[in-house]
Amino acid sequence: MSILIREATLPDGTTTDLLIDGGVIAERGSGLSAHDAEVVDAAGLRALPGLVDLHTHLREPGFEQSETVLTGSRAAAAGGFTAVFAMANTSPVADTAGVVEQVQSLGDRHGYVTVRPIGAVTEGLAGERLAEIGAMAHSRAGVRVFSDDGMCVHDPLLMRRALEYVSTFDGVVAQHAQEPRLTIGAQMNESELSGELGLAGWPAVAEEAIIARDVLLAQHVGARLHICHVSTAGSVDVVRWAKARGIAVTAEVTPHHLLLTEQLVRSYDARFKVNPPLRRDEDVHALRAALADGTIDIVATDHAPHPAEAKECAWDEAANGMVGLETALSVVQEAVVETGQLGWADVARVLSRTPAEIGRLAGYDAPFEIGSPAHLTLLDPAVRRAIDTDDLHGLSRNSPYLGRSLPGRVVTTVHGGVVTVRDGALVEPEEVARG
Helix, strand or coil, rough: CCCEEEEEEECCCCEEEEECCCCCCEECCCCCCCCCCCEEEEEEEEEEEEEEEEEECCEEEEEEECCCHHHHHHHHHHEEEEEEEEEECCCCCCCCCCHHHHHHHHHHCCCCCCCEECCCCCCHCCCCEEEEEEHHHCCCCCHHHHCCCCCCCCCHHHHHHHHHHHHCCCCCECCCCCCCHHHCCCCEEEHHHHHCCCEEEHHHHHHHHHHHHHHHHHHHHHCCCECCCCCCCCHHHHHHHHHHCCCCCCEEEEEEHHHHCHHHHHHHHHHHHHCCCCCCCCHHHHHHHHHCCCCCCCCCCCCCCHHHHCCCHHHHCCCCCCCCCCCHHHHHHHHHHCCCCCCCHHHHHHHHHHHHHHHCCCCCCCCCCCCCCCCEEEEEEEEEECCCCCHCCCCCCCCCCCEEEEEEEEEEEEEEEEEEEEEECCCHHHHHHHH
């Protein structure tokens, strides 16, 4: 079935009709019509290219009590995403061609979003030997992003070898920047507050030192480096310095690091426990400014679902991580659009075009152009809503935003010409599969 979207406001502020047919943008202009097309009234809605998340934990295989590829894909579609990159810390770890192909097949089967597996850098994420990087790159999954996220590749020689290896096929290493010896037993950001609360601190320098080392390694071997979840003002300074030197480094910030601060730890509510930890107010402002000036390239969710028992416990025993796919666009609107630091064209860049480019995912470089794949999201930016569990479509409920008012609501998501969200509700799996 073709889809006719009427009076959509594009990221640049222009209003147009869009006719989707055969999975692509078939026509664009005013007063379009099409026989038997599904008509979507987009008056007052903001049309964005389908969102792309370069950092998602889908948990399958091995941790299906927290999330599966299907449930994570549904959560992603509900949040306006049409593509996600699935991190490698599954069980078994995605460190072989067989596991990444399994993840890829599960995503292809469900159809809500494009799922691209991320391969591990080291075997079992153990940081001792390189994983089968070449085999994963040349597998049917065609992996181009490699990460031990959750663990830092802390051995500099191993990191150098990984960077050299991925440079041979235009891959990228996505580093979880955390010097492990500086963060043993860490429970929150190291600060006056950590001392007041009696919680072991996670110092900013543990992140900044690894980033500084790795940008120099990337420069030395001529490889692409991506920094996951940048969280401190000092890290911003290092990335800015590296980019000024022409080093091929990109960086991401999470929605929660753009909005939330360490002060929330006073509640001892483990929904606010995350790695890297929530930082100071000064760091939040530095991250917002860095996203606005291009020092930080993208927003990525670090969607990390956990079962209730992993969060409803004492703070020091709780798991790190937050779910974030359904709320990412709203948090970005709150943190940087409504503050005037980013416009909607910038949002399209940091949440769609650039993450796709970093991950070498085709089909996102010319959204809304005739002939381009029909990946898009319609957002009602005027709505404000209190987030509750009905807004969460994955298996886990560890959202830091429950009970908080956030702006914006995804009304429609279209993935490859197939409607996955209609009138704010997820489309049933069989209908998506037929599409």
